[in-house]
Amino acid sequence: MAKVLIPTPLRQFADKKDSVELTGATVAEVLGALTTQFPSLKKQLFTDEGKLRSFVNVYLNDEDIRYMQKDATPVAATDTLSIVPSIAGGAQ
Amino acid sequence: MNTPASLTKEEILRYSRHLIMPEVGMEGQLKLKNASILLVGTGGLGAPLGMYLAAAGIGRIGLVDFDVVDATNLHRQVIHGTKDIGRKKLDSAADTIADINPNVKIEKYDVLLTSENAMEICANYDLIIDGTDNFPTRYLVNDVCVLLKKPNVYGSIFRFEGQATVFATDGGPCYRCLYPEPPPPGLVPSCAEGGVLGILPGTIGLIQATEAIKLILGVGEPLIGRLVLYDALAMKFRELKLRRNPECPVCGDNPTVTQLIDYEQFCGLPQHEGPAAAEVNEGDVDPVEVKAMLDRGDDFILIDVREQHEYLICSIPTAKLIPLGDVAKRASEIDSSKLVVAHCKMGGRSAKAVAQLKELGFKKVRNMTGGITAWSDKVDPSVPKY
Numbered sequence: 009m010a011k012v013l014i015p016t017p018l019r020q021f022a023d024k025k026d027s028v029e030l031t032g033a034t035v036a037e038v039l040g041a042l043t044t045q046f047p048s049l050k051k052q053l054f055t056d057e058g059k060l061r062s063f064v065n066v067y068l069n070d071e072d073i074r075y076m077q078k079d080a081t082p083v084a085a086t087d088t089l090s091i092v093p094s095i096a097g098g099a100q
Numbered sequence: 101m102n103t104p105a106s107l108t109k110e111e112i113l114r115y116s117r118h119l120i121m122p123e124v125g126m127e128g129q130l131k132l133k134n135a136s137i138l139l140v141g142t143g144g145l146g147a148p149l150g151m152y153l154a155a156a157g158i159g160r161i162g163l164v165d166f167d168v169v170d171a172t173n174l175h176r177q178v179i180h181g182t183k184d185i186g187r188k189k190l191d192s193a194a195d196t197i198a199d200i201n202p203n204v205k206i207e208k209y210d211v212l213l214t215s216e217n218a219m220e221i222c223a224n225y226d227l228i229i230d231g232t233d234n235f236p237t238r239y240l241v242n243d244v245c246v247l248l249k250k251p252n253v254y255g256s257i258f259r260f261e262g263q264a265t266v267f268a269t270d271g272g273p274c275y276r277c278l279y280p281e282p283p284p285p286g287l288v289p290s291c292a293e294g295g296v297l298g299i300l301p302g303t304i305g306l307i308q309a310t311e312a313i314k315l316i317l318g319v320g321e322p323l324i325g326r327l328v329l330y331d332a333l334a335m336k337f338r339e340l341k342l343r344r345n346p347e348c349p350v351c352g353d354n355p356t357v358t359q360l361i362d363y364e365q366f367c368g369l370p371q372h373e374g375p376a377a378a379e380v381n382e383g384d385v386d387p388v389e390v391k392a393m394l395d396r397g398d399d400f401i402l403i404d405v406r407e408q409h410e411y412l413i414c415s416i417p418t419a420k421l422i423p424l425g426d427v428a429k430r431a432s433e434i435d436s437s438k439l440v441v442a443h444c445k446m447g448g449r450s451a452k453a454v455a456q457l458k459e460l461g462f463k464k465v466r467n468m469t470g471g472i473t474a475w476s477d478k479v480d481p482s483v484p485k486y
Contacts, residue, residue, distance in 0.1 A: 016261045017294070020425045026334075048428070062281040070340050092329070092340065094279045095258040096235045097144070097296060 021048040036079035065092040136160035138225040142193040144301030145231030147179035154197040162207040176298040215360035229253045235282040236363035242275035255308040260297045260332040262304035272324040277345040385466045387475040400439035405453040443468035
């Protein structure tokens with residue numbers, strides 16, 4: 009089972025969990041399992057057409073999946089998937 | 101830049117713990133003295149940045165801010181004090197810096213950084229540090245740095261998590277390589293909405309300050325092509341690889357953005373700043389009207405969609421607490437035949453609750469504008485603001 013790290017802004021859509029263990033052979037399968045478990049995450053991560061939103065980055069261990077095989081990137085049970093969304097805070 | 105002159109006797113004593121380190125030494129200290137840094141924002145990140153960079157002996161520091169110090173800033177913006185409430189952040193920050201190190205030349209820009217003024221302001225500095233709090237300014241700072249070929253030392257915070265890296269160095273990635281587009285407005289909460297652990301900007305701001313000093317000195321491994329993620333609760337640092345995207349619209353091989361654009365529009369925001377410009381929607385209801393409805397005994401349901409811990413700070417009597425995240429699954433608790441009025445802290449989350457309820461088939465749902473903050477302003481000043 010691969011580990012998926014959920015960032016703070018998205019935990020409210022995932023029963024406040026910071027990580028979950030999920031099964032899947034590819035990034036798409038793991039993220040599919042994630043949004044099946046937490047349906048309200050789906051709108052946060054994917055467009056209506058089912059594509060990953062452009063302000064949500066997914067990393068397999070320390071590599072951006074955009075520079076691997078994107079959704080089709082294979083995932084091993086020892087891998088960690090990180091969701092890294094934009095945050096803007098700093099001054100206020 | 102001017103070539104290094106020399107240090108005064110006072111400066112040699114002041115910087116002696118730098119001077120005796122071979123990694124800095126006289127040569128490095130003169131590099132710091134001849135360096136100039138622009139801090140965009142003198143808030144959470146800008147506070148420790150300004151103080152430590154001044155103490156370290158940066159020769160010239162530019163500050164960009166048009167905001168005024170308020171009480172809610174003080175739990176993290178340590179460059180400002182209680183006595184500074186109501187003062188311009190620029191003046192307060194400049195006073196603190198001058199006290200820490202009178203050798204620093206401070207340049208104040210009492211403006212909002214915009215596409216019109218950013219190139220001119222940033223051109224005067226060796227490197228730019230992004231300590232802003234909103235997406236339009238972050239994309240603006242990024243594009244300016246790419247176009248001017250100046251490093252952008254980036255830091256960002258949310259609740260108890262932070263990110264830091266160095267963008268826009270020669271051949272390195274830029275902010276748009278990481279995030280080609282901003283999230284739509286309202287999807288990512290701001291610090292004012294989401295809260296922030298007061299010490300967090302200290303940690304992230306000092307990572308930025310460290311990187312700025314290293315870039316100037318030319319020592320160590322700069323944080324280029326690496327994004328540091330910090331989780332204060334877990335006390336964990338992680339590092340992700342960043343790559344320059346050859347298809348990046350601003351720093352790619354065939355850039356399509358070759359001059360500054362309208363960043364408010366790019367980020368999907370209305371043209372004017374501030375809540376005053378917020379559109380009044382048909383379904384909106386003013387707190388004064390809600391008070392009148394309560395006083396008249398109108399038959400309606402008032403729901404509070406904030407979190408339990410916020411409800412404990414203050415609440416409106418008769419309001420039923422259903423946090424935004426639970427609205428959809430607890431909708432059956434709300435009588436859909438009645439008028440439903442939703443409120444939160446400022447009006448943002450309750451607007452989302454109204455949209456969710458309408459999607460679920462509720463016909464009469466209205467959003468109380470300005471939330472409990474406006475209730476405190478307009479109806480009951482005894483309700484504390486937070």
